[in-house]
Structures are given as C-alpha cells and as structure tokens.
Amino acid sequence: MDIVCNNISFQLPHKLSITRTPFTFTTTKSRTGPYCSLQKYSTSSPIMRKPLINSLLPKTDHDHREYWKLNPGKFGRFGGKFVPETLITCLSLLEAEFNFVLQDTKFQEELSTALRDYVGRETPLYFAERLTDHYRNEKGEGPEIYLKREDLNHVGAHKINNAIGQAMIAKRMGRKSIVAATGAGQHGVATAAACAKLALDCTVFMGTADMEKQSSKVLLMKLLGAQVKAVDGCFKEASSEAIRNWVGNLEKSYYLTGTVVGPHPCPIMVREFQSIIGKETRKQAMEKWGGKPDVLLACVGSGSNALGLFHEFINDEDVRLIGVEAAGFGLDSGKHAATLAKGEVGVYHGAMSYLLQDEEGQILGTHSVGVG
Template sequence: MSLQTLSPHHSISLPSPNPNHSNGLGFDWPLRSVRHEGFKVCSVMSRDTRTQTQTQTQTQARKTDVLRLIDEAEESLFRTGKFGRFGGIFVPETLVTCLKMLLSEFNLCMHDPLFQGELSAALRDYVGRETPLYFAQRLTDHYKSSRGGEGPDIYLKREDLNHGGAHKINNALAQAMLAKRMGRRSVVAATGAGQHGVATAAACAKLAMECTIIMGNLDMERQSSNVLLMKHLGAEVKSVPGTFKDATSEAIREWVGDLERKYYLAGTAVGPHPCPAMVREFQSIIGIETRRQAMEKWGGKPDVLVACVGSGSNALGMFHEFVRDEDVRLIGVEAAGTGMDGETHSATLAKGEIGVYHGAMTYLLQDHEGQIIGPHSVGVGLEYPGVSPELSFMREITRAEFHTATDEEALDAYALLCRLEGICPALEAAHALAHLGKLCPTLPDGAKVVVNCSGRGDKDIETVSKYQQLKNGSVSDRNKSNHPTKTTSNVVNI
C-alpha cells in the first residue's frame, strides 16, 4: 500500500466524548482582532499617555483573544480532531474505525484511576521520574559575564536522565501500556535519531510485546549505537531507504497491513487525530513537573520556556502546562541547518506552507509544485518536513514564538554545555541551548529561563567528531546523501 493512498482530501469528524460539548464553535480565519466598543480617553491625557493606554488595552485584548482561541480549540479537539484549522483525519475509510477505537480507549485511560496509577508507578520506578530542574550556574555566569554580571538565571529540565536517555520514554511507555490494554500483541514504530526506537523497544520488553522499529538507512549509519541498543532490547530493526520521514511512511504501511494485531506507536505529535493529542498528553508530565519544581526553587513560574522543535513532542511536553499562563513566554527553536537561504534546513514553521502529510494538515516544507522537500539538520531527530498541528496553531494565534539555530550554532552550544556543566546534550536539544546567546541579552537580571534538555548526547558523539574534523579542514566534503531531496507525496496546498 503506497503512502499516497493515506491522504484523501477529506477529514472525518469524530463524535465528542462529552455530549455537553457545543456543536456551534468555529473559527473565523484568518484571525480577527477583538473590537473595543466605547473606549474613552480623558481629554486631559497627553498624546503619549493616550497612546500608551491604547497600546496596553489592545495588548490585553489580543491576549484575551488568544486564550479564547485556545479554549475553543481544546473544547472542539475531540469532536473535530483539529487545533483550529490544523490537524484532522486525512486517511482512508479503512483506518477511521481503528482511529475511533484508539480515541475511545485513550479517553478511558485518561480517566481510569487504575491505568493512571500504573503509569505513574512505572514512570517513577522504571523511567526514574521526576527529572531534576537543574540550575546551570556556570552557563548562567557565562551569559551574565558579557553584561557586567547581570542577566537571566538558566535552568535545565533534565529529560536526558530518563531511562533510555530521552523524553521519548514518557510517551512510549504510556502508549505501549495502552496498546496492551487494547489487546494488541505487536508494536511498530518509526524513529530517526533512535531515541524513540530505544524507548519503544524498552517499553515492549518490559510489557512482553513484540516490537518492530523501522529506520531510514541514512539515520542507521549516523545512529549506529542506538540501532545496537534496540536489538539488545529485543526489537526487530528494519531499514528503509532515506530518513525519518521515509521510515514513518513505511511504519504506517506495516500497521495498516495488520490492524487487528499491530499497534502503531507514534513517537511525536504528528499524524491523524488522536495521535498528536495523545503524545502531547503523555509528554505533558515534563511541564507539570517544571511548574511544581519552579515553585519549590524560587516560588513562582518560569519567565521563559525554551525547547527545540523538530515535529513537536518535547516542546509540547514542556509548553502544554503553561499554555494559558500568558506571562510565560514559549519559545521553540527549529533547525536552520546550513542556512535559511537554501533548502538544507528543517525550519518548517519559519519557511513552510500549509498542506496535508501523514494524515494531518499542518505546515510543511514543500516546493512550488507541492512536493515535499527533504529536511536537513545535524540533529537527526529534527529532520522531518512537517510539524505538530498544535504548534502550527500556536504559531498562528501567536501564543508561541519560533526561532532557528544553524548546525554550527547547535554544535557550539553542545560544546559549551559539555565544557561548562559537564553535560552532553543531544544535538536536538543543543538547538534550544544555542538560542540562549540571542535570548539572554534581551532579558532582565534574574529572569528565570528553563531549557528542555530533552535528550542525552551519547548518540551524537560520532557525528560531533565528524563535524569537528570538517571544521578543522581534515574532511574535504560532507556526505551528500545527507542533503535534502525532493520526494513525491500527496500534499494539499492551502
């Protein structure tokens, strides 16, 4: 079955699990601003005062509008499968029943004290949660030194300390438990950087389930240590030509071939509903812990949250808890690769256009003919041509801001954290760390910044060494097979 058959140009509206949900909610796109009737200004105000007052009122109105849109999206999510106009269920009819069953079981699990208790115990005793909120004193001093000792305090949410070495285990373990509850005996998953593959293989070993991990051959070469680890954990690892996007397509095909027995374990917040919502919910433990730990450490909330953005799981895991706290800035950092002028990047939100891919509507990297442009990043886990529909929605309503970091900037940030804090971050997380150089000079003294250190850099040692050799001139040319290529897909342009 080809991938093209997985994206008919229609979406399926699912019934709301709550019969009290209104059926009249909708969105008027593009976004409209709230009109303010009867706004009066005292005649004795100066022009500057009037302008400042009007600006403050307009800002407050914009914030109110953003919260309204967030609330409407959450209320209608399980009825429409969409975050605003993004997301949905663009799949053949044969998959709709399976997705409805998954949605129903997911809703039951979210409200089942027994399931939640078992998951909490497993996250504590098996994964090793909660992960620390670590004050990076030397990294903080590094950025303060250029401003005469003033600047923000930098904290790291240490997801790299999880069993399996990344945030991916939070979702993988929860979904594997859900799959077993549904009576599925075999799990299939796709992975790029390998951490989702390792997490899924570990969860399946723990739960005595069969596990098949599909991985692009280019990623297998770059992440050989994770491939070996998956095999040690009992998973069958299958190779397909290409990278993560190609592995995802093949994993979906394998799942569709045996819907009664197999479970497709989505590792990131993309794909048809309810996959993005499930991944977000199971990863939201990151933000929940962060809020509690921040209150314990300094008695308040973070001022800024920073996370890398590939397709969205670690960013949403951090952001979701704070999405309605408008005084908390949410910053996502995409991969600019070798530069934003060409096509060797993975900056979907910065450079993409809206289309349908892998069963959902979102921003995509595509050419003028609607063909997917293969992404590139030194952080393999960021190489995906799409992005979470929820992050697309957050970009559109301006709840989150998104920036980019190049390969070189990420590698420098990796080296800086290693040298100053004795922590080797994953190259994906290094993109978030790289943004600190631009962010810190703009923040007041004592502001609290939390960066999601979403993975451990053990898997990237060989990649870092190769790039260091290239930088030093000892390698004449990069492997051109790692550069992006155009591939055909069924993309709907908006």
C-alpha cells in the same frame, strides 16, 4: 534537555501561535550581551493567532469540551484526521480507549508507578550555575538558567514518557505487536524498552542513513528485543513504511508514534504523555524560587519535547515560549529543517500542518547536522 530561564527583567512579547507573521533572516556580527550571544545567522518567525481563529479557540473548561465535540483533534485549521476510510474505525477505537484511560484511576496509578520506578521520574530541574555566570553582563545582570534533565530518564531521553504510556494502551487493547519509526534512534530505543517491559513484540523502521550514524542505538534496540528494519532514506521514509506495515495488520498491531504529527488522536496522546515535563517544571519552579519561569526554550524537531514542556504553560501569558528549529545552511538555502519558519500549510501523514513543499506541493527533504 529543555532550558528554563528565570529572573529576566526585559518585556516579554505574547507567544502563542496559529499563523505566522513574516520571518526575518539577517547576517549579524557575533556579539555578547546581558542575555544572549548571537551567532552568525539570526532568524525570527513569531507565530500569532488571527482574531477569527482566536475567537474559535476554547477559553474555559466548558468551551473546551464543546469545541472538541465539534472539532475532534483540531487546533484551528490544523490537525484533524485525513485518512482512508479503512483507518477511521481503528483510530476511533484508539480515541475511545485513550479517553477512557484518561479517567481510569487504575491505569493512571499503573502509569505513575511505571514512570517513577521504570522511567525514573521526576527528572531534576538543574541550576546551570556556570552557564548562568557566562551570560551575565558587566553589571552582573542576566537570566538564571535551569536545565530540565530529560536526558536522565531510562534510555536517555524524554521519548520513554510517551512510549510507556502508549504501550500500556496497546496492551489493554489486546495488541501484541508494536510498530514504530525512528530517526535519531531515541524513540526506537524507548519503544523497544517499553515493549520489553510489557512483553510485546517490537518492530522499528529506520532510515539507512540514520542507521549508519546511530549504530549504537540500533544495537541497543536489538539488545532490547526489537527487530530493526532498514528503509532507504531518513525518518520521513521510515515513518511511511511503518504506517504501511501497520495498515496491513490493523487488528493485531499498534503504531506507536513518538511525534506530535499524524491523524487524531495520535498527537493528543503524545502531548498528554509528554506533558509531565511541563507539570514537573511548574512544580519544581515553585519549589526553587516560588514562581513561574519567564522563558521556556526547547528545540523543535518532531516537537514532542517542546510541546511536553510548553503545554502546561500555554495559558500563562507572562511565560514566553521559544522553539528553536534547525536553520541548516540558512533559510533561503533549501538545506534546512525549519518547517515552521519556511513551510506551507498542507496535509501529510493524516493531519494538516506546516510542511516543506515544492511548487507542485511535493514534500521536500530536510537538512540538519543532526539525524532524523
């Protein structure tokens, strides 16, 4: 679920991001206030645009088209397509197909029907009345808190929004076999459900540690007809193995990513299919209180739910976007999953992004009480 706040009366700072200002990590006493209840550890790492990067980013529809002609899949210095030559043709074909279906009326109608009748959209924007009351101060002031109930989608999460869209593209391209990697299991379940609907073979790679924690998800994937393959490690290792499997059979298989990482056009596709979350939120906010939210709050793991909510509001300067990462035992402990707060720029899985790395540039493992 994503959190939407309205009727907040304090000044909201600018919120978009390309490069980070130094983060702060402080120990505080628990306290309550009109708008928050701080836990033991409080961390802040705002991400701001550099003026040079800001001047390069598209500001109008015309600028947007020209920017993407010169920089396909690039967001300033991030994104891109850092892959072996053997994958360039495959990714270019996928990009062309994706660009075509964006403008294809028939595909969009079929997708809308699937999202409505199979996925169960639109999902409610639920007013959390008791949670709202809990955070009011002694004067009765505080935010009105709403929950975007993506958990009410078919198979229980937002992942199906993207899985059904990409599976439909795969079928259009003549691919019969879908390959995916999953951590918490939700993307694997969503991919299996999409493949079951479209009569596609489905293979899901999953780390052994995650399989133990999420045995019910493994069972559900199998019930939906997917083959689940165990990989030593967690999501990072499962993703690498899924990509290796896909590269070995490019002509017949399709790698269905559920995260906004990887080579272009994979992140753009995930963003486009998940953006329905934010589009519905804007529409529902207008219906419920006649305006926009003041604050949008989402957890940031793989990033697809956060970007799905945020993308619609990126150009709204008066809407604050807050992403929350897992700090684990603390940002200086080495046991956390705060890639944006503590990561360094690098290339992994075909794209430039923030990564947790050691001094030699090797990718570090993450820690979280969650799976994946």
